[in-house]
Amino acid sequence: xxxxxxxxxxxxxxxxxxxxxxxxxxxxxxxxxxxxxxxxxxxxxxxxxxxxxxxxxxxxxxxxxxxxxxxxxxxxxxxxxxxxxxxxxxxxxxxxxxxxxxxxxxxxxxxxxxxxxxxxxxxxxxxxxxxxxxxxxxxxxxxxxxxxxxxxxxxxxxxxxxxxxxxxxxxxxxxxxxxxxxxxxxxxxxxxxxxxxxxxxxxxxxxxxxxxxxxxxx
Numbered sequence: 001x002x003x004x005x006x007x008x009x010x011x012x013x014x015x016x017x018x019x020x021x022x023x024x025x026x027x028x029x030x031x032x033x034x035x036x037x038x039x040x041x042x043x044x045x046x047x048x049x050x051x052x053x054x055x056x057x058x059x060x061x062x063x064x065x066x067x068x069x070x071x072x073x074x075x076x077x078x079x080x081x082x083x084x085x086x087x088x089x090x091x092x093x094x095x096x097x098x099x100x101x102x103x104x105x106x107x108x109x110x111x112x113x114x115x116x117x118x119x120x121x122x123x124x125x126x127x128x129x130x131x132x133x134x135x136x137x138x139x140x141x142x143x144x145x146x147x148x149x150x151x152x153x154x155x156x157x158x159x160x161x162x163x164x165x166x167x168x169x170x171x172x173x174x175x176x177x178x179x180x181x182x183x184x185x186x187x188x189x190x191x192x193x194x195x196x197x198x199x200x201x202x203x204x205x206x207x208x209x210x211x212x213x214x215x216x217x218x
Contacts, residue, residue, distance in 0.1 A: 007180070009146050013153060013160060016197040023132040032206045037127060037152050042120035045151050047175035048091070052118040074108050091123045095143040123148065151177045156210050159200050162192070 020028045027034040039050040068078045092104065108114055123145050130144030154161045155176060 007147065010150055010162065010192075012192055012194045013150060013197050014142070014146050016194050016201065017149060017153060018131060018134050019198075020201070021131045021135040023135055026128055031202055031204060032209065035156070035209070037124060037149065039120050039124060041152055041155075042124055042148070043175075045155060045175055045177035046091075046120075046123070046148060047178075048120035048123055049115075049118055050120040052116045053113065055117045055119065055122040090147060091119055091145060092126050093143055093145060095141040148177075151180060154180070157201070157204060157208065158210065159204065159208055160197060 017028060020030065022029055022034075025034065027036040042048045043050045072078050127144045127146075127149060130142060130146075131149075132138075134142055
């Protein structure tokens, strides 16, 4: 799994995509038809495993009397609760900012099983959940792997890409999303308004959609 480094999310692009999300169909409504993020995209863009054991986020604490003990046993250290230095993950981020829910530690109880988890389906479910909540105005704060959605839009609809500094680099046998890592400064790129993306998407033709992505060899 190689999700790459975190980058600044283009909120204007995400907002326009959310406006086009149809919760009942789990698809984006585009001028040329319906489109959505698939498990194949999860593997091709982020290198996340599509098959494997379902990640259920079990929130149990069997054998542990407190969370510091579990952190020590699973992570090898006990976080300082007085200093919030914990980073949210790229795959399953929520709306709590830098805080990491304690229940995620349960996925690492058996190190040998971590690699067998279908992280692709977990991330895709999380993405669809937050898209649904946001499209129905149930949430003011946006959570979920929106960076993945941004990369998906760039890969599938190249006309939506920003003007980047530096050439894109993609090595063989790596997730195609990794080519955006370290090659651009998103914060310094020209910013577009929601109206710009709305116009661009409205003008998209079928020959401007990339249907095939290079899938990383896992």
